[in-house]
Amino acid sequence: MNARADAVLLDSTLTCPHCGHAKTEAMPTDACQWFYECEQCRAVLRPKLGDCCVYCS
Numbered sequence: 001m002n003a004r005a006d007a008v009l010l011d012s013t014l015t016c017p018h019c020g021h022a023k024t025e026a027m028p029t030d031a032c033q034w035f036y037e038c039e040q041c042r043a044v045l046r047p048k049l050g051d052c053c054v055y056c057s
Contacts, residue, residue: 012055018043027055 010029014036015022021040027033032053036045048057 014045014054016041016043016045025055 010027011024012027013022013024016038019038019041021038023039025036033055034047034053036054037043038045045054045057047053051057
């Protein structure tokens with residue numbers, strides 16, 4: 001079965017710009033997530049200017 005071209009992918013790989021740790025997380029569908037704590041170095045990631053959440057960045 002082929003995925004629809006307009007299907008939304010809810011899994012996103014977040015990569016810490018401080019230590020390079022990457023982790024695939026499920027993007028929430030009911031709210032924007034403004035902060036994400038890296039599980040390796042504990043840096044708090046925030047969206048880039050103009051983005052609504054860390055998943056869009």
